[in-house]
């Protein structure tokens with residue numbers, strides 16, 4: 158049966174735990190040379206569409222799928238026809254193919270589809286002013302692909318969510334604390350400085366999934382960097398269900414106190430959406446939010462995590478990134494194992 162992984166919250170917690178346990182088991186099997194323990198996905202095909210650049214997402218999916226002997230089609234959407242995502246429009250403009258047709262056609266060639274389409278990731282923030290935040294937050298490309306594809310769809314990062322990153326982050330924490338041991342651990346997601354206005358998808362997923370797993374989640378950010386209220390509401394419901402907590406603070410030191418995991422991430426101020434010069438001026442006030450060793454000293458010897466790519470000595474200092482408590486490389490590696498678990502789950506081979 159078709160199962161779409163868009164925010165991650167579509168799946169029950171028990172299924173997310175199964176996927177992560179599978180990822181951990183595959184990693185261990187490969188370490189021991191027991192490759193026969195990996196699922197055999199011969200004759201299965203996964204098609205991955207990229208509208209934005211990627212290093213980890215693309216290569217981790219491709220490597221993981223090859224380890225399971227699946228075929229992989231990778232296409233930059235810029236190499237195809239331009240997709241129309243709006244239903245019922247008269248297509249007499251520049252867009253040549255409706256997603257309704259493309260999604261159903263790709264579904265004939267493939268067993269799982271993935272899409273990375275974040276219109277908030279651009280080389281120049283000024284390009285973002287073409288769409289309103291209200292229209293971008295509807296996440297039409299991934300939602301319409303999922304609506305019309307007849308096979309399971311994986312969100313490889315949209316405007317609102319990056320659930321594959323969150324899945325790998327959770328796997329990395331489960332490896333250290335255990336699947337039930339993550340419950341009630343103090344997990345801090347801190348805003349960090351950056352020269353560019355970055356999207357909200359990753360931070361959204363980075364507080365939603367730990368809340369689903371019952372962690373005590375604290376999000377620290379300067380004023381004006383509030384995250385999307387619908388995602389916050391969803392995460393609060395999930396935290397309540399799992400016995401976790403979710404709180405927000407503008408006091409970074411207070412957040413770090415007693416933290417067991419610190420995740421750094423920058424994101425744009427939606428207060429200034431489309432007015433990027435003003436956003437930049439506001440963002441520039443908070444250069445003292447860089448994560449450094451002195452701040453990490455406030456924690457309970459916390460692990461440090463970042464999704465990468467990272468601007469060294471802007472978001473976080475070299476000292477923290479290269480410390481023994483830094484998990485950045487393991488986290489990136491786990492993209493591959495966790496996604497292998499996800500694809501095996503979507504193909505009913507777990």
Ligand code: CP
Pocket residue numbers: 210211212213214215314322464465466
């Ligand atoms: N973290 C992450 O998604 O990396 P890429 O953008 O390189 O895929």
